[in-house]
Structures are given as C-alpha cells and as structure tokens.
Amino acid sequence: MLDSNHLFDITIIGGGPVGIFAAYYAGMRKADVQIIESLPELGGQVATLYPEKQIFDVAGFTGITGAQLTANLIEQLNLFKPTIQLSTAVKNIQPQADGTFILETTNGKTHTRGVIVAIGNGAFTPRKLAVDYNPNWDNHYVHYFAKQMDQFKDQVVAVAGGGDSAIEWALMLEKVAKQVYLVHRRDQFRGLESSVDALKTSSIKIKTPFLIDALTETEQQLTLNLKKMKSTDQETLTVDKLLVNYGFISDTKILRDWNLTLDHHQVSVNQQMATNIPNIYAIGDIVTYPGKVKLIASGFGEAPIAVTELLTSLFPEKRQPLHSTSIM
Numbered sequence: 632m633l634d635s636n637h638l639f640d641i642t643i644i645g646g647g648p649v650g651i652f653a654a655y656y657a658g659m660r661k662a663d664v665q666i667i668e669s670l671p672e673l674g675g676q677v678a679t680l681y682p683e684k685q686i687f688d689v690a691g692f693t694g695i696t697g698a699q700l701t702a703n704l705i706e707q708l709n710l711f712k713p714t715i716q717l718s719t720a721v722k723n724i725q726p727q728a729d730g731t732f733i734l735e736t737t738n739g740k741t742h743t744r745g746v747i748v749a750i751g752n753g754a755f756t757p758r759k760l761a762v763d764y765n766p767n768w769d770n771h772y773v774h775y776f777a778k779q780m781d782q783f784k785d786q787v788v789a790v791a792g793g794g795d796s797a798i799e800w801a802l803m804l805e806k807v808a809k810q811v812y813l814v815h816r817r818d819q820f821r822g823l824e825s826s827v828d829a830l831k832t833s834s835i836k837i838k839t840p841f842l843i844d845a846l847t848e849t850e851q852q853l854t855l856n857l858k859k860m861k862s863t864d865q866e867t868l869t870v871d872k873l874l875v876n877y878g879f880i881s882d883t884k885i886l887r888d889w890n891l892t893l894d895h896h897q898v899s900v901n902q903q904m905a906t907n908i909p910n911i912y913a914i915g916d917i918v919t920y921p922g923k924v925k926l927i928a929s930g931f932g933e934a935p936i937a938v939t940e941l942l943t944s945l946f947p948e949k950r951q952p953l954h955s956t957s958i959m
C-alpha cells in the first residue's frame with residue numbers, strides 16, 4: 632500500500648524510459664520524487680515490447696538493446712534512490728484546495744505537490760490472434776512478446792504480422808531460430824524501407840497474402856492453417872512456435888477522467904511541457920505539440936524541461952541550476 636501521509640515534490644506517472652529519466656533528473660535537482668508504474672517492471676515499451684532489438688537513435692550509443700538501455704537507465708536512476716511503486720496504476724488525479732494532488736491508485740492513495748504524466752501509449756496489451764485456440768498454448772506455442780530470444784533458439788518459428796515490429800522480430804529471430812516464416816495477409820509490408828530491404832535479402836520465408844484461420848496441435852508442434860486472401864486456396868505450415876505481432880491495444884481511456892486537455896487521445900502541452908492544469912506536466916509518447924516526434928530521444932529532451940519548469944513553479948525562490956557538474 633502507498634503511504635498517503637508523505638507529501639512528494641514530484642510524482643511521475645509511468646516508468647518507461649522517459650519517466651525513468653525524468654525521475655533521475657528530478658533526483659539531480661534534489662526533488663523528493665516517486666515513480667508509479669502499472670507493470671511489474673520499469674522500462675515501458677523498450678523493456679516490454681523490444682528488449683532484444685538494437686536501438687540506433689539514442690545519443691551516445693552506436694547501438695544498444697532495449698534491455699541494456701533499460702538497465703543503464705535504472706542504474707542511473709538508482710543513484711538517487713527514488714521511491715518506485717511497481718504494479719500500481721494511477722486511476723485518478725484529484726486536485727486539492729491547497730494546490731497539491733491526491734493520486735488514487737490501484738494500491739491506495741498518494742499525495743504530491745506536482746505531477747509529470749509519462750504514460751506513453753497507456754497501459755498496453757497485445758492484439759490477439761482472431762482464432763479460437765487452446766488458451767494453454769499461450770507462452771508455449773503462441774507468443775505475443777519477443778522477450779527472450781533463447782526460447783526460439785533452433786526452433787521453426789512463424790511470425791504473424793506486417794508492420795515494423797513484426798519485421799524486426801523476424802529479423803532478430805533469423806539469427807537464432809532454425810527457420811523463420813513471416814505470414815502476412817497483404818503482399819506489401821508496412822515496415823521501414825531499410826527493414827523491408829533487409830527482409831528481402833534474409834533467409835526468412837515470406838508467406839503472403841495469407842491469413843491464419845485455424846491452429847491445431849500435431850505431435851508437439853503447431854500447425855497453422857493458412858487461407859490465401861481473396862481465394863479459396865489453403866495451405867498448412869507446421870512450426871514450433873508462433874509469434875504474433877498484430878500490434879498493441881493501448882488504453883489511454885483513463886486520461887478522460889483526469890481533466891487534461893486532449894488532442895486525438897494525446898495530452899496537449901505547451902513548449903514548457905505544461906498541461907492545462909497548473910503543476911501537471913506531461914512528457915514522452917503521451918504528449919502532443921506541433922512537431923512532436925515519438926522517439927526516446929525527444930522524450931529524453933522533454934524530461935528536463937518538465938522537471939525544471941515544475942520545480943520553478945513549486946519553489947519559485949530556488950535557483951534552478953542548469954549543468955550537472957556534480958550529481959550528489
């Protein structure tokens with residue numbers, strides 16, 4: 632249970648990369664900060680959706696996996712030992728008469744002077760395969776996250792989907808699996824040009840335009856029934872594992888109860904990352920402003936702006952130092 636008697640300076644809602652960096656930066660500014668994260672681990676999309684993918688557009692790294700970037704962020708964060716509440720989702724933000732906020736969570740209430748909303752795409756769940764199958768096959772034959780590549784080692788794997796992450800997963804699997812198939816219901820893929828080019832020169836066998844319309848178990852393997860689109864043709868494909876990437880359903884509905892000004896389900900912020908409610912700021916994938924780019928790097932840039940502006944608003948008498956010549 633959260634301690635509702637403690638008044639935090641800043642509560643960061645969402646422990647994705649951007650929320651973690653904001654908490655670290657708030658720690659540098661000697662703020663009393665907590666992160667509230669609905670998942671059982673920190674790291675957001677980077678840790679949950681693509682831990683083994685290489686990320687090439689974070690400053691200072693020629694390439695780093697999602698898992699390593701998350702580990703680095705957590706190591707940096709822990710220099711300040713902020714309060715971290717995991718497996719706790721914020722349900723509501725209640726402004727108080729004295730300008731502070733009570734946050735209602737799935738784990739009790741907490742009290743804070745200021746809030747930074749960093750909830751990314753909201754609480755996310757994978758879009759499931761629209762086929763009836765034995766639920767016990769989930770995490771055995773049927774997977775929705777490419778978390779540990781080891782479980783696909785020397786296996787025959789089918790990846791279902793045609794977007795960027797499906798292609799990225801297929802390319803990552805190619806390095807460890809015995810054989811990778813990519814099943815997509817269209818002939819065209821929606822991935823980055825460079826990923827689609829890599830796909831064309833890879834050993835991945837492409838099955839298009841096919842829809843998976845039934846699954847059966849055959850001698851400890853999974854047989855996919857593939858229906859050719861706009862045709863009566865059918866074929867089967869037997870694999871050890873099926874990795875489905877039909878995208879993720881993100882739930883930002885909760886935002887409607889927080890009285891923040893929204894634009895297409897995103898929180899509208901100004902150049903200071905301020906929302907319409909004083910002392911509530913928002914950063915990362917959840918925000919929108921002219922020119923917003925949904926990247927880790929842009930979220931990292933937004934975090935110090937929000938923290939500095941929020942601290943200036945909360946403690947106007949304090950000078951806000953700009954450079955990190957000392958972290959303690």
Ligand SMILES: Cc1cc2nc3c(=O)[nH]c(=O)nc-3n(C[C@H](O)[C@H](O)[C@H](O)COP(=O)(O)OP(=O)(O)OC[C@H]3O[C@@H](n4cnc5c(N)ncnc54)[C@H](O)[C@@H]3O)c2cc1C
Nearest residue numbers: 645647648649669675676720721750751753796915916927
């Ligand atoms: C497949 C894929 C590949 C990508 N590749 C790259 C790349 O190479 N480079 C790049 O820069 N970007 C990439 N991105 C985008 C990048 O992951 C996002 O820009 C980044 O994760 C945004 O960080 P965030 O902290 O704003 O949000 P998120 O990472 O979404 O984290 C938000 C966190 O908030 C939590 N949360 C949500 N609602 C609540 C609530 N009510 N209470 C408490 N916690 C809550 C969530 O559980 C989540 O952990 C990729 C994205 C995907 C899907």
